[in-house]
Amino acid sequence: MKIALLGYGKMxxxxxxxxxxxxxxxxxxxxxxxxxxxxxxxxVAIDFSIPSxxxxxxxxxxxxxxxxxxxxxxxxxxxxxxxxxCKEKKGSFIYxxxxxxxxxxxxxLNKKLAKMMAPLDGYTIAMEEIHHTEKLDAPSGTAITLxxxxxxxxxxxNWKLEQGDQNTIPISAKRIDKVPGTHTVLxxxxxxxxxxxxxxxxxNGFALGAVVAAEWLSDKTGxxxxxxxxxx
Numbered sequence: 293m294k295i296a297l298l299g300y301g302k303m304x305x306x307x308x309x310x311x312x313x314x315x316x317x318x319x320x321x322x323x324x325x326x327x328x329x330x331x332x333x334x335x336v337a338i339d340f341s342i343p344s345x346x347x348x349x350x351x352x353x354x355x356x357x358x359x360x361x362x363x364x365x366x367x368x369x370x371x372x373x374x375x376x377x378c379k380e381k382k383g384s385f386i387y388x389x390x391x392x393x394x395x396x397x398x399x400x401l402n403k404k405l406a407k408m409m410a411p412l413d414g415y416t417i418a419m420e421e422i423h424h425t426e427k428l429d430a431p432s433g434t435a436i437t438l439x440x441x442x443x444x445x446x447x448x449x450n451w452k453l454e455q456g457d458q459n460t461i462p463i464s465a466k467r468i469d470k471v472p473g474t475h476t477v478l479x480x481x482x483x484x485x486x487x488x489x490x491x492x493x494x495x496n497g498f499a500l501g502a503v504v505a506a507e508w509l510s511d512k513t514g515x516x517x518x519x520x521x522x523x524x
Contacts, residue, residue: 294317294319295335296319296322297322298353327345331353335510336359339362342428343429347367350374359510360384360385362388363387363389366429371387375515379514385514386520387517389433390434394490395492395497416480419477422467424469435465475490476489501518
């Protein structure tokens with residue numbers, strides 16, 4: 293496939309390496325400040341840009357009838373608009389807060405554990421995410437997805453950065469140099485703690501998942517997620 297990389301930071305460069313290893317061609321590289329570019333010769337686009345550029349990038353792909361995989365976080369107030377535009381344009385779109393195959397299994401484990409814990413009294417829920425110092429948004433999109441999975445399966449109503457209450461899941465967001473991403477969900481009581489944790493060792497898992505998603509999406513129309521890609 294001929295792939296456009298919309299965003300050519302560290303993730304974009306890692307995606308390039310993985311995509312080339314899998315036999316694809318990187319036909320276009322768009323830096324964060326570029327707003328006009330030609331998608332006419334592109335089979336699929338992968339967007340790992342910045343929040344302020346993501347909506348423009350995704351819209352450009354719909355207008356050019358190019359399937360687009362987006363991993364940019366921090367723009368989701370426009371998600372429903374983008375979904376509606378995709379349907380209107382008969383486009384092809386996948387958004388995921390995290391493309392790591394392991395993290396997407398972790399998402400499902402998190403939901404299962406939340407459902408098991410929901411009837412039990414005496415446990416509080418807290419979350420922690422740690423990322424590199426260059427990450428712009430907090431909490432991470434992955435942490436928000438984990439919190440939403442808990443909310444769907446318990447009596448919790450919302451999440452909040454740092455401070456929580458009886459109805460709210462507190463999320464601690466730490467920024468430490470050279471940490472690709474660590475996410476922890478902790479259930480704590482007077483008698484014991486139950487903890488699940490995912491630790492990324494490098495960006496390769498995120499990049500591989502994004503390329504696998506692009507391969508899967510290339511001949512489809514509609515709005516999808518990584519559950520569709522993985523058949524979960």
